[in-house]
Amino acid sequence: MTAYIIRRVIIGIIVLLLVTMLVFLLVRLLPGDPLMVYMGQFSVGGSGTTRITPEEYQFLYHQYGLDRSLPVQYIDWLGKIFHGDLGKSVTVGQDIGELIAERMPRTAYIGLITFVIGAVGGTFVGIICALRRGSWMDNTLTTLANIGMTIPVFWLGILLMYLLSYKLGWLPTHGWTHPLDNFGKHISQIIMPVLAMAVGSIAGLARLVRSCMLEVMRADYVRTAWAKGLQERVIVVRHQIKNAMIPVVTALGGAIGMILGGSVFIETVFGIPGMGRLMTTAIFDYDYQIVQAGVLLFGAIIIFSNLIVDIAWGWLDPRIRLA
Amino acid sequence: MSIVLDVQDIKTYFHTEYGLVKAADGISFQVNQGEIIGIVGESGCGKSVSILSVMQLIQTPGEIVDGKVMFDGQDLLRYTANGAEMRAIRGSKMTMIFQEPMTSLNPVLTICRQVTESLELHLDMDRQAARERSIELLKGVGVPDAERRVDDYPHQFSGGMRQRVMIAMALSCNPRIIFADEPTTAVDVTTQAQLLELMKDLVTRQNTSLVIVTHNLGVVARYAQRIYVMYAGRIIESGLSDDIFNHPRHPYTVGLLNSVPRLGERHGTRKLIPIYGLPPNLINMPPTCAFLARCTEKVEKCSKEPWPALRAVGDQHYISCYVDIKGK
16 A cells, blocks of 8 residues: 555656646747736837836846746746745736735635535435436436536526525625634625535536446445345445445546636636636736746646545555555 | 245246346246255346345346245245345345356455354354354365455455355355355356365255256256256256256257267267257247247147146156157
């Protein structure tokens, strides 16, 4: 098991390095010049009060290190990251580490709640459907899950906002309040974003858990368990769930990526000052330093969750543990 | 010799989307105390369905529509499939060894857990006692180094070893009767012989009855006292092992024996004759004998009259055929 984990960690690190390269190149290869956007109100070499001379532009260009070759810039950026320096925002001038420290907990908080609701809800619905397969409840829930899977998260967010805020006036349309400042207001503000993101996770997982459970129910070893005279409850808990969970755990790892991706939309829709919205504004403002740091952070989280998935696999399935 | 199990006219049908499949259509057989019997037939003739019906392990879309399973003076089919009465019998008084040792053990549980769960359930043993008993049982079925291997997972065992574990599980609660569904089909020939010897040895010692279901007539002829031959969901011939093997009376059994080589037979002395054609589709079966289309002995009556019931042709020897191939 230890050798297995070590191997997984090493692979994770290699993938993370590849991610840094991709992130760096993607942002640099985009058309446009961050400095030009940053000084959008200025015109290089033009006239008027906001005039900036080509010399001043060159000076800034040099100061941000944009005049050096890409490999040098990459190594420089990577080196700084190892020292905990994520760089400075081009537009707001704030230290990106501080910015992330302020924004990430909000995204992580909402994401975690969504993840727990999605995982528990999806597993529960899936098992119920599998045990009562063919019943009206199974048919209804499976149909709902099919619909739930295909709804785009931002569309559902706007629909919820229209219904619950605009039409019914039950919940505030947007905003963020710290839970310790005003808990009631905090809850009312996070219900819709969490719901909008959780629907997809519940639906996707429910479908997967259902089909995995149905497959396992027909397995020979489950028939052996029945032949031993065990109760259905014992058979489900002891013999079926652990086997059925092996593909589900993989999907749970994928759900984390889905939730992080969804946060980019949902935080914009509901005006939550988290990582997602920071990323959206940074992309529009061409704040390449923030985009780089943000994508790297999301990438690291996804790689880490995949590592957890791999370890969970080893724990669930002894055949993988020894492989 | 007292009768342990008396199965009377079991009918198990499967409601498939293509139509009604009469997988077992009026199966009757008896098993005496300490007796080894064989149920023989080709793939898909309803052998497994018959014994799964006895244990009420038939899954949807299958349904046991009629019949009686008399065991210990009670009709098991009057109990609900997964009710407390049936669960108390399954795994303790009546156990089963399945065909596929590779998939019949749970891959994520240790051997120990899988053997102990019956002991804990039916014999009220605690964890420690059950574990010690499991080790003894594994030693009894010839698993080497059982103290250590009891904590292994199924994938660390070979096919033959897994089947030994299945045998140990089946014997663990001193059952009255064991069903073995093609117990040696998935293992190689030498292991096959070892496993059969082991099973015979163990059931003889415990005075347990054993029902071996197989497509290999040669296998059962050696171990079983009595044999039932099945075709298309029915028993078409039954009798003492020696009679069936040496003096078969039903054209199908004759054909079956003519198509396989016998041990000790000189090469070239007898030509192997296959049974031509395929077993019938169990949907929309004709009212006449299901073997008619493949039969080489058919007479005019066969295509006019319905499939005949079993009739006695000798002491304990029954066939369901209008023709009696005596002396052929």
